[in-house]
Amino acid sequence: xxxxxxxxxxxxxxxxxxxxxxxxxxxxxxxxxxxxxxxxxxxxxxxxxxxxxxxxxxxxxxxxxxxxxxxxxxxxxxxxxxxxxxxxxxxxxxxxxxxxxxxxxxxxxxxxxxxxxxxxxxxxxxxxxxxxxxxxxxxxxxxxxxxxxxxxxxxxxxxxxxxxxxxxxxxxxxxxxxxxxxxxxxxxxxxxxxxxxxxxxxxxxxxxxxxxxxxxxxxxxxxxxxxxxxxxxxxxxxxxxxxxxxxxxxxxxxxxxxxxxxxxxxxxxxxxxxxxxxxxxxxx
Amino acid sequence: xxxxxxxxxxxxxxxxxxxxxxxxxxxxxxxxxxxxxxxxxxxxxxxxxxxxxxxxxxxxxxxxxxxxxxxxxxxxxxxxxxxxxxxxxxxxxxxxxxxxxxxxxxxxxxxxxxxxxxxxxxxxxxxxxxxxxxxxxxxxxxxxxxxxxxxxxxxxxxxxxxxxxxxxxxxxxxxxxxxxxxxxxxxxxxxxxxxxxxxxxxxxxxxxxxxxxxxxxxxxxxxxxxxxxxxxxxxxxxxxxxxxxxxxxxxxxxxxxxxxxxxxxxxxxxxxxxxxxxxxxxxxxxxxxxxxxxxxxxxxxxxxxxxxxxxxxxxxxxxxxxxxxxxxxxxxxxxxxxxxxxxxxxxxxxxxxxxxxxxxxxxxxxxxxxxxxxxxxx
Amino acid sequence: xxxxxxxxxxxxxxxxxxxxxxxxxxxxxxxxxxxxxxxxxxxxxxxxxxxxxxxxxxxxxxxxxxxxxxxxxxxxxxxxxxxxxxxxxxxxxxxxxxxxxxxxxxxxxxxxxxxxxxxxxxxxxxxxxxxxxxxxxxxxxxxxxxxxxxxxxxxxxxxxxxxxxxxxxxxxxxxxxxxxxxxxxxxxxxxxxxxxxxxxxxxxxxxxxxxxxxxxxxxxxxxxxxxxxxxxxxxxxxxxxxxxxxxxxxxxxxxxxxxxxxxxxxxxxxxxxxxxxxxxxxxxxxxxxxx
Numbered sequence: 001x002x003x004x005x006x007x008x009x010x011x012x013x014x015x016x017x018x019x020x021x022x023x024x025x026x027x028x029x030x031x032x033x034x035x036x037x038x039x040x041x042x043x044x045x046x047x048x049x050x051x052x053x054x055x056x057x058x059x060x061x062x063x064x065x066x067x068x069x070x071x072x073x074x075x076x077x078x079x080x081x082x083x084x085x086x087x088x089x090x091x092x093x094x095x096x097x098x099x100x101x102x103x104x105x106x107x108x109x110x111x112x113x114x115x116x117x118x119x120x121x122x123x124x125x126x127x128x129x130x131x132x133x134x135x136x137x138x139x140x141x142x143x144x145x146x147x148x149x150x151x152x153x154x155x156x157x158x159x160x161x162x163x164x165x166x167x168x169x170x171x172x173x174x175x176x177x178x179x180x181x182x183x184x185x186x187x188x189x190x191x192x193x194x195x196x197x198x199x200x201x202x203x204x205x206x207x208x209x210x211x212x213x214x215x216x217x218x219x220x221x222x223x224x225x226x227x228x229x230x231x232x233x234x235x236x237x238x239x240x241x242x243x244x245x246x247x248x249x250x251x252x253x254x255x256x257x258x259x260x261x262x263x264x265x266x267x268x269x270x271x272x273x274x275x276x277x278x279x280x281x282x283x284x
Numbered sequence: 285x286x287x288x289x290x291x292x293x294x295x296x297x298x299x300x301x302x303x304x305x306x307x308x309x310x311x312x313x314x315x316x317x318x319x320x321x322x323x324x325x326x327x328x329x330x331x332x333x334x335x336x337x338x339x340x341x342x343x344x345x346x347x348x349x350x351x352x353x354x355x356x357x358x359x360x361x362x363x364x365x366x367x368x369x370x371x372x373x374x375x376x377x378x379x380x381x382x383x384x385x386x387x388x389x390x391x392x393x394x395x396x397x398x399x400x401x402x403x404x405x406x407x408x409x410x411x412x413x414x415x416x417x418x419x420x421x422x423x424x425x426x427x428x429x430x431x432x433x434x435x436x437x438x439x440x441x442x443x444x445x446x447x448x449x450x451x452x453x454x455x456x457x458x459x460x461x462x463x464x465x466x467x468x469x470x471x472x473x474x475x476x477x478x479x480x481x482x483x484x485x486x487x488x489x490x491x492x493x494x495x496x497x498x499x500x501x502x503x504x505x506x507x508x509x510x511x512x513x514x515x516x517x518x519x520x521x522x523x524x525x526x527x528x529x530x531x532x533x534x535x536x537x538x539x540x541x542x543x544x545x546x547x548x549x550x551x552x553x554x555x556x557x558x559x560x561x562x563x564x565x566x567x568x569x570x571x572x573x574x575x576x577x578x579x580x581x582x583x584x585x586x587x588x589x590x591x592x593x594x595x596x597x598x599x600x601x602x603x604x605x606x607x608x609x610x611x612x613x614x615x616x617x618x619x620x621x622x623x624x625x626x627x628x629x630x631x632x633x634x635x636x637x638x639x640x641x642x643x644x645x646x647x648x649x650x651x652x653x654x655x656x657x658x659x660x661x662x
Numbered sequence: 663x664x665x666x667x668x669x670x671x672x673x674x675x676x677x678x679x680x681x682x683x684x685x686x687x688x689x690x691x692x693x694x695x696x697x698x699x700x701x702x703x704x705x706x707x708x709x710x711x712x713x714x715x716x717x718x719x720x721x722x723x724x725x726x727x728x729x730x731x732x733x734x735x736x737x738x739x740x741x742x743x744x745x746x747x748x749x750x751x752x753x754x755x756x757x758x759x760x761x762x763x764x765x766x767x768x769x770x771x772x773x774x775x776x777x778x779x780x781x782x783x784x785x786x787x788x789x790x791x792x793x794x795x796x797x798x799x800x801x802x803x804x805x806x807x808x809x810x811x812x813x814x815x816x817x818x819x820x821x822x823x824x825x826x827x828x829x830x831x832x833x834x835x836x837x838x839x840x841x842x843x844x845x846x847x848x849x850x851x852x853x854x855x856x857x858x859x860x861x862x863x864x865x866x867x868x869x870x871x872x873x874x875x876x877x878x879x880x881x882x883x884x885x886x887x888x889x890x891x892x893x894x895x896x897x898x899x900x901x902x903x904x905x906x907x908x909x910x911x912x913x914x915x916x917x918x919x920x921x922x923x924x925x926x927x928x929x930x931x932x933x934x935x936x937x938x939x940x941x942x943x944x945x946x947x948x949x950x951x952x953x
Contacts, residue, residue, distance in 0.1 A: 025767040028759055032774050035828070039789035040777070042799050046792065051554050054535045054797035057806050061554075101684040110680030116688045118937065122695045124882070125933035126702075127889035129910055130926030133356060134698040137363045145360060146372040157694045160687050166840065169875065173844050203843065207836045211779070218782045221891075225356050229315045229348040229372055235782050240349045246322065246526060246546070246555050248788050255785050262780035266773055355914040384917055461900050463915040520817035521900045527791070536796040649915040654730050657901040662818050 047252035066249040075237060076254070083234040086148070087217040090155045094212055098163030099205065105164065106171030117168075120161045128158075132225045139226060146230040154222050159212045166211075170204030171197075210265075234258070312343050314585050314592060317350040317357055319378040320575070321525075323549050323609050324421075325349055328377065331604045336595050343588050354379060361580040362392050370584040375592065378575035381416035382489065382642030388416055394579040399590055403597035406615040413489060413638065417576025420596050421605045422612030424564075424572030424636050425470040428532060428547050429539040431561040439563040443478045446565065447507075449539075450514040456538040458516035458531055461657070463649045465525035470571040471541040472652055473639040476504030482568040489640040492647065501647060505655045512660040519660035529556060541570065545610050572636040574614055612636070699930070706924045721924040730901075731921075735928065737902035741819065741894070742887040745826045746880050749834040752827070753879070757838040758868070762850070776832045783829055787896040790825055791816055821897030822904065826890055833886075834879050841875025842868075881936050888929050905929050 045059065046052070047066070052059035070076060104110070105117050135154060136145065144150030174197050182192045223233045234254070241250035318325050325347060333345040350357060357373055362384065364371035381393045393416035396404060401418075411419040427446075429439060433456075440446040450457050460468035480486050480500050491497070512519050516537050522528050528540040529547065533556050542550075550556040564570070577596065583589050595601060599620055602613040606620075606628055617625040709718040725731050756775055760768050778786075793799045795816040804811055815821045845868050853867045869876075891906035898904060903911070905925060912922040 022763075022765050022767070024755075025759060025763055025765045025771070028756055029767050029771050029774070032756070032771060036774050036777060036831075038799070039786065039793045039828070040781070042793045043785065043789045053533060053557065055802055055805055057802055097686040097690075101687045104680040104683035108680035108683075110678075110684075113680070116684055119688060119691050119696060121881075121885070121934070121937040122699060122930075123691060124885040125888075125937055126695065126699050126930045127905065127909060127926045129889065129891065129906065129913075130702060130923060131695065131698060133359065133913070134702055135694060136356060136360060138694075138698065140360060140363050140369055140371070141367070143369065153690075154694065157690050160691060164687060165878070166837070169878070170840065170843075204840050207840055211833065211836065214779045218780075220782070220784070224353060228350070228357060229317070229346055235784070238782060239784050242784055242788055246529070246550050246553055248792070251785050251788065255781065259780060262777075263773075266776055266780070384919075463911050517817060519900075522817070523896045523898075527896070530791070531796070534795070534797040646916045646918070649911065653901060653903075653911075658730075658733075661899060661901065 043252045044256060046248055047256045049249065066247070066253050070250055070253045070257070075232065076234075079232050079234045079237045082148075082232060083217055086151060086155065086223075086231075086233065087213050090152055090159060090216045091209060091213045093152070093156055094159040094163045095205075095209060098160060098208075099167060102164045102167040103171055106168045117164075120164050123158055123161045128221055132221055136225050145226060146228060148227075148231055151223055151227045151231050154226055155216050155219060158219070158222065159216060162211050162215075163208050166208040167201055167204045170201040174200045214262075311584070313346050314343055314374045314589055315346050315348060315372055316592075317348050317354060317373065317376045317379075319350055319354055319376070321546055321549070323545060324377065327604070327609050331608060332592075332596060332601060335601060336592050339595065340588060340591060343585065345592070350376075355383070358384065358387070361582065362387055362390065365390060365392055365580075365582050371580065371582060372584065373580055374583040374585055374589045376578045377420075379417070379578040380641035380645065381414055381576065381578045383645065385643075392580055392582075393417075394581055394586075394590075396593075399593075401590065401594045401597065403594050403615065406597065406599075406619045408614060408616045411574045411614045413574070413640065414576065417578050418593055418597070419574035419576050419614040420602075421609065421614060422572065422574040422636060423543055423545045424612075425467050425474075425541050425570035426544045426547070427539055427563045427565075427570075428529070428542040428556070429561050429563065430532065430535065430557075431559045433538045434561075436561050436563075439561065440565070441563070442565055442567040443474070447511055450511050453538065454514040455516050455518065457511075457514065457540070458520065458522055458528060458537050459541050460522045460524055460528045462652050464523050467525045467528060467541045467543050467546075468521065469648070470639070472504070472508065472648060472656075473571045474565070474568070475507045476501055476639075476648070477568055477571070477637065479503035479507050484568075484571070484637040484639070487640055487644065489642050489644075492640075492643040494647075497644075498647060498651065501651050502655070505651055508652075508656045509659045512656065515660075517660075517662050519657070520662060521657065532556065532560070544572075548610055569637055571639040573638045574612075574636075702923045703927055706920065706927050721920055722928075724921065725924050725928060731908075731925065733902045734905060734908045737819065738888060738905045738929075739932070741823055741826070741904060742884050744823055745830065745887055746883050748823070748827050749830055749883055750838075750876060750880065752831065753835040753838045754876075757835055757842050758864075760839060761842040761845070762847070775835050778828055779832045781829075783825070783892040784896075786825060786829060787893055790821070790828075790897060794821075794824065816897060817899050819899060821899075822890070822894040825893035825897050826887060829893065830883050830886065834883055837879040837882060838872070838875060841872040841878075844875075845871045877939070881939075884936050885933050888933055 048062050048064070049059040050063040050065055051061040105113065132154070139145050139150050139154070142150075144153065179192050179196050182196050183189070187195075217233075218235050220233075220235045220239055223231055223236050227233070227236075238251050238254055241254065242248060316328060318328060328345070328347045333347065336345055337343065354376065358376070358379065361371040361373045381388055387393065395415050396418050397415045404418075407419065411422065413419070427439070434449075438449075440449045459471045462469040462472045476487075477484055480503060486500065515521070516531070522531060525543060525546060529542060529550050531537050532540045532542075533550075544562070547556065547560070547562065551558065551560055577593060579586070579589050579593065597615060599615065602615050603620055603624060605611050605613050606624060613620060706721045707717060707719070708715045709720065753775075756771060760772055781789075791798065794812065794814060796811075796814045798814070798816075801811045801814075815824055849867055850863060853863055858866070889906050890904060891910060894904040895907040895910075898907070909922050909925045909929075912918050912925060
């Protein structure tokens, strides 16, 4: 194809590829909606349902009975406070101790580096239930059973792998030439870190923070094995609602209540993640 | 920045470890772990808690739900035994003192025959299974069925009729796995009774002998293997008492075994339709039993907990056991109000067949999973 | 001081700082994971005899000669393999689209794919039973339009698979997406200019650059799958059981903590094998980069 021909074909093929890309997008969006949303919509309908039996397409009886029940309970408010502070404290502590470690693993050489790096795998590789039972015995001697800080400590350990590993690859992939150029131009190391390194690893860090926060918030085993009877979190309440209340509706209402703040959080983080990813995609 | 972070995190970690844990535990709090469903939790919160706190104003009752998750908490109490650590466990509402193995020998549980409880003598002797458990409410497994598909007059009355009905209606019966809840567990135990001459006295807490007893169990498993092809699925056993109820509610199956009190609650809440019927086998009822409270000897508030146990056995609370949760009282009817006894005593079977816990639990769970469950799979 | 000397001192000086930076997390892992794990392993390798503790492989001999245990292990491996394959197959196209498309749909797709993070597995289990279970919503809709009912995945091996894929999608997607950040738009355009088609692009440009990311994603997911409990317990068949419910039942119901620990250690060793491959590939990538 000659150059002028290519130039002429340019806009048309560009439009075609955009159309094709959007066709792919619509397909992905449709399939994903079906897969992800069907159970969620179901839960949402259940939250407003009092009786729904096969084969009715529309529930036999709608109502807000379970909303009143859930909202008027003192334990729901208490559990919400406990869960939020637990997740916030664990995430903050985790970021505080893991991000420097992550940087060190990515950029520095020191004895035992690979061994230490691999040691974080044990957090995930050993089946949790067996592990926590052993830990519970150890914690008992330390007086950390039924203690908020005991739960924080062990939750903190279970977040380590995400917080160290996810940013490591990002730190490794930071463009070293840019850093060197900035340093050659007289920028201080801190300044280089702040304006060159950090922006490049921020998407990975925010992904790690998001995962840590959410995983901590929705964790049940540790909260039960280490935290009972003192520490009562929202998911524990949900387990109790669903397992022992006979009706799914309490759990459905509670999660619907949680989805509102979750969605806001997700949108905030998404904008953050998306802007970075899209920004780089456009060559910025 | 990194160094500063590190410094701060060290401080935080140090503060974390130095936190005086003992200061967190409330010394005047009694921790009650409830294994039962919501009706039992509400019963403790609304009936027993006010009664106890009125009599002992210096203490508060902390009711904790522990459904299907009690073993780690028992392990915690066992681990604390012999040290001066407070396991933060005062009483379990329903627990088998024979588990884990050796807990009794190690002195984990309070022996109630020597505890000097004022109301201990009032207990109905048929409810007593062990010295280390204090029975306080009884319940039983029955069959719940959909009366729109099975007329009450056709409901099976014996094991043989039940099997015949299952074979005539394949896929219309299911029960949950014996490890996930008593309604399925006691269905399995009923098959074991059936295969051993319907004689519950053959199975006692102290007569499990590996090998010999396993043969008795195996006979029951053979009966279950025979009906496995006619269960829902076939061979799909649900994961919880409640899931069986849900399958019945959704019209997937026609009949499931259920706990009587739980199923009545489900009808009241609209989970099960009004058209749900109940039936009990008359040749030998499904095993049920009395919930045994157990108290670890290293409970933080042992003395106050014993007072609590006494209150639960008082005629006042036992009356409520009948009227509030529709369960059987653990103390003899002569200690209860006459009008109540006149009204309900007939309802309580002369004795609920029971199946002992302890080593039998593990033998049945392991045996069922190894022989019955793999027999038919989808 | 010569320049070379200064450099050498520099590297020497940095060593303790690196160690210091990783000290706290490493200490936590050693004291709260490695130590208890070591205790468990020791427990499974020894028996108490009147003359003291002696080494014994009986616990493992039992496990590996017991067809019931092996079947459960095999089921777990199968579920983990199927889930991982499905997860990578689903997340890769989504991630590619999110990375390289400028369409407005990306926002919607990303939010949707991340939403399972906010659904605890206990609730998901019940939602799936109500949706895909017998006479669930799908059946209701199918029978409303006169179609036959679904062969329900509930209480079969596909129940936990669907649940676990749903549950792990956001994690996998986030990791793959993070890895795709390494593939620049420019390199794609350059390959396109020399006439590479989509398959070639994927095969020669994109996949080599995100190979280690895919490995990370796979190992993360596999490790989580091996100890999954709630979804297999509520959605899966009675037998074979996945290792999570199996271990729990062995501790609580069968009252055999030694076998439960043995199961845990065996599971751990399999996971550790995955971990080893992962770490080796990372190390190789690093060597390639530094040389």
